[in-house]
Amino acid sequence: MNFDPLDSGISLSQLTDIAAAHVGPVPDQLGRDGLLDLLMSHCIEPAIRDWGVVFVTDFPVSQAALARHITVAGEAVAARFECYAGGHELANGYWEQVDVALLMAQFAADRESRAARGLPARDEDPRLLAAQDAGLPSCAGVALGVDRLLALQQGVESLAEVISFDWSRA
Numbered sequence: 001m002n003f004d005p006l007d008s009g010i011s012l013s014q015l016t017d018i019a020a021a022h023v024g025p026v027p028d029q030l031g032r033d034g035l036l037d038l039l040m041s042h043c044i045e046p047a048i049r050d051w052g053v054v055f056v057t058d059f060p061v062s063q064a065a066l067a068r069h070i071t072v073a074g075e076a077v078a079a080r081f082e083c084y085a086g087g088h089e090l091a092n093g094y095w096e097q098v099d100v101a102l103l104m105a106q107f108a109a110d111r112e113s114r115a116a117r118g119l120p121a122r123d124e125d126p127r128l129l130a131a132q133d134a135g136l137p138s139c140a141g142v143a144l145g146v147d148r149l150l151a152l153q154q155g156v157e158s159l160a161e162v163i164s165f166d167w168s169r170a
Contacts, residue, residue: 059077100129
């Protein structure tokens with residue numbers, strides 16, 4: 001598998017073919033980001049198992065969530081990262097989008113993408129937008145999965161082995 005996930009010249013059809021070649025049949029309703037997530041979880045994460053701690057950076061802007069967009073090597077990317085150990089995601093973080101107009105544009109792009117895939121719309125959070133409009137200072141945050149860190153420390157593969165109530169018992 002050798003392609004640049006930031007290359008907008010790769011069509012959805014080509015990306016579907018790449019995913020199918022590596023993981024088998026893929027659902028028709030997966031969009032570009034869904035296919036990239038599928039390739040990440042089924043191809044990249046297993047391949048980096050023995051690399052120690054790995055930071056994945058410079059995500060496609062369509063995967064920005066609440067991160068600001070920056071330019072790296074001439075490409076627009078989301079200023080976010082994911083930290084992996086043993087091929088398992090431990091943490092993710094990003095540089096907050098503090099410009100309310102840009103954040104609203106990101107929300108609009110997300111709504112359009114969801115509508116194109118037949119998914120329900122997500123309402124904008126008026127309190128978040130009000131906080132941004134009031135002048136949230138430049139900041140960043142990281143979410144660390146303590147359960148994932150504990151699984152790594154214990155040397156187990158399943159989070160169910162380190163939490164009291166997994167999905168099957170919730």
